[in-house]
Amino acid sequence: MSLSIKEVEHIARLARLELDGSEKEQFTMQLNEILDYVEKLNQLDTSAIEPTAHVIPVHNIFRKDELKPSMDPEEVLANAPDRIGNYFKVPKLLED
Amino acid sequence: MELYQKTAHELQQLIAAKEVKAVEVAESVLERARQAEPKIHAFVTLAEEEAYQAARRVDEAVSKGVKLPPLAGIPVAIKDNISTAGLRTTCASKILENYIPPYDATVIAEIRNQMMVLVGKTNMDEFAMGSSTENSGLFTTRNPWDIEAVPGGSSGGSAAAVCADETILALGSDTGGSIRQPAGYCGIVGLKPTYGRVSRYGLVAYASSLDQIGPLTKDVTDCALLLQAIAKYDPKDSTSVNQPAPDYLQEMKKGAKGLRIGLAKEYLGEGISLPVKDAVQNGVKVFKDLGAEIVEVSLPHTEYALAAYYIIAPAEASSNLARYDGVRYGHRTSQKVSDAVELFMKTRQEGFGAEVKRRIMTGTYVLSSGYYDAYYLKAQKVRTLIRNDFDNAFKSCDLILTPTTPSVAFKIGSKTKDPLEMYLEDIFTVTCNLAGLPGISISGGFDNGMPIGLQMLGPLFKEEILLRAAYGFEQATDFHKKRPEI
Amino acid sequence: MPLNDYEIVIGLEVHAELKTDSKIFCGCTTEFGGEPNSHVCPVCLGLPGVLPVLNEKAMDYTITAGLALNCEISPYSKFDRKQYFYPDLPKAYQISQYNDFLLCKSGWIEVASGNGELKKVRINRVHLEEDAGKTVHSGTGILDSDYGQQDYNRCGVPLIEIVGEPDLRSAQEAKEYLEKLRTLLLYTGISDCKMEEGSLRCDANISLRPKGAKEFGILAEIKNLNSFKAVQSALEYEAERQAELYDKGEKMFKQTRAWDENKGVTVLMRSKEGASDYRYFPEPDLVPMVIDDERLQRLRNTIPELPDSRKRRYMEIWGLPEYDANLISGSRELADYFEAAVKEYGEAKAVSNWVMVELMRLLNQEKIEITAVKITPAALAKMLKLIDAGTISGKIAKTVFEEMFMTGKDPEAIVQEKGLVQISDSGELAAIAKKVIDANPQSAADYLGGKAQALGFLVGQMMKETKGRANPAMVNELLRKELEQRK
């Protein structure tokens, strides 16, 4: 399996990463190397194996439906790169 | 001997006996840091003011005769991916260069409660992705044993700071070896606890199912003390496990006698440098002399671990790092953009370094439509096989002894061209994260003046067994006493 | 061909916010509104390093909804991350549930179809997820805005998604389905279901196919349906639109459209050719949910008797007309009120008459919810007993009822206070009859001259004289007797 530049562009778009021309070429090459390397997993027959999502088998961890104080809006917005009033300000979103 | 050269357990006695003030300890360590930093570059942020304030509170408490927590007044450095309220937490990334968290990670709350003195935030590979700190978006940390060499990574700043006596204790995080590998390269002690042993709340996520916070210290006793301080169930972390921690100091002192130590051929084969092999052999001899039993075990799926890791970790990372979009905090592009999508794309292009982008790309690809089963699900199944290997091995031994890395610290710049070559650095350390096990690295010898790390892996929630073996080894050797000239 | 020759195929995706106090993964309030970004903490803001912990009640409410919608409840369930970039989504993923191990699946509800019969509409799944924040656009709307303003108060409010199968065959049916769903959710008490506050939201998938065809047509998803009326109108419009396109032989494509309420049309938002790639994977920060029988039983016990069953009982056992049974069972609070009053009074018909006519009138007039009504079911029963005992007339009872509605006072007290006791003493009434006839000789003469309707006037005068307290059953008789004597 080999990844094309076009596919790399598609992935970059999915990941919302702008790549310049040389990055695209470099990543295409490096991603292919990495994918070649992980290919070795296919030597293993795992058809009868359950996947491990959590190493420690715990379940039903809950919190009670209780209110905790929220932050002051000033604190919420303290790191905001841009704001308008107590809102975070962002450029409009065109559908893509 | 200067105060900064001492261990936590030595200083704790002095402070309790009122022979030394916490402020004096802070002063000594901070002065040492000021002196060493131009060479070592371990810290992203030094928190001198806060450190003095915390130290003064300890001294007040001492003068009032208040009973102090065990590590009160001891300086501790924190890897810069652990959230500290009011103190910049950058993950060594341009994208968070000016981010000041409004909240403390659970381990930081513990550190403050237990009156330790937070001296600063340490450098790392950006978002903990790397094995050398060369991927830091800010600067590269130097190995105190040879400033031309890397300190290891990703917790390289924490390891170098402990090694260079710029702090007494440090916390790091370990996703594929990021505590143990730099501990090995710097000749100190680094422990990755069992997944779920220490709260991850406030640890900026790299790979959520693998990440774990742990101590980096000058010796095993300090390691036991710091682990004790942070090994607590946390209701804020759903994956934290409610299992009381034993008295690690007490357990540790039982030593290595009677332990069955496993040697796995899969960790001792080709690719390992001769001095590292010799160090393992020497370790075996030390343990035998201490009354431990050596047994052979097999972990047949070891060779697949790295491949599984380099699917699972990037996949989770691609998701965890998606939130850095320039809207709520962190870097935002100053280029003109026509809409939000362009804002996201340019912000992320400017804010992330090459390795982070590479892993985001890999992770996005393996999770993308049509590839999930072939990659992520497959890797999770291999993860099961690796867990099974360890389950089997621990039927016949109490812990497994391996090298931490195939060779000693490499020179800065020598492995940056080929990402895959850098990934191979993690070959002995990733299994532990995939299986959720605890692992420790201790100083086990030297190669041309550079430290060699010995790694020990134990069963789930059996950190005390690792501490026992490590303490026994340390008592019988004096590698850990050697410190570099700076 | 006319729209009648097409079969309309509709499936609804409904989102309902759960009525928990705190958010799904943190302790912030779920309260609607509030100053922008005032119901926000590190967790729901998705700050670096935070972790979610599941609100148990949100899970329980989801299961309760599943039970009320006749779903199978999975014994084992988990969360997944649904990944997409959007300014209102702080983590750039939504914690949701993908296809496997959903909390609830394979349910159904019964909906009135056009021909008066009940129809089973299948529900594919009910799953639990977190809500996103809100974008306030500058300008008048998304199209002419220069920038968006993000408010994350709503972010992390627990949300269930109810995905219906494409079993609906008309816009009317779709509306009935949505109303039924709302009734059921309100009955279980897990959601406010306020479409105007967005706590109930609906997207509709609609396609057409020639009658008899097996294959589904190409579907359009319609968003921005903010009321029941909008659902119906938008689907009616869209069915016409699609039929026209088919008739013209135009090529259809999968698309998302938005309902423009003002213009009464659906407009194209985007083509769905390049469908989103959400890169789902299991949420590593949350552990699985295991649902045992004990929990299921406990939650089953929280569900009251549901409207269909109540309606049937009202009609079959209590003999209510279908319209009344339907209306009363349509609201849990009203039905509970009704049943409590019946229990006190012992008979249903009179209670339902008073509920359907006087109570409904006053509720509408005063714009009051049944939950806030001041008349207790016991007081209503007591008032009915006063009528039965002849203490008050049915007419006076209306006055008493109004007073009870406004003040919440006991009916007996009102009757005493205002002197409203019915006059049934024949001596007293006969005297009044005499007085009325004396005062109205012309009417008396008319009556005696054969104009029977003149009696009605005299009855009215007598009621006026007694302020309505005269026992109506006795008044005619007494007047007639008195008039006959004067012949």
Ligand SMILES: [Zn+2]
């Ligand atoms: Zn919150």
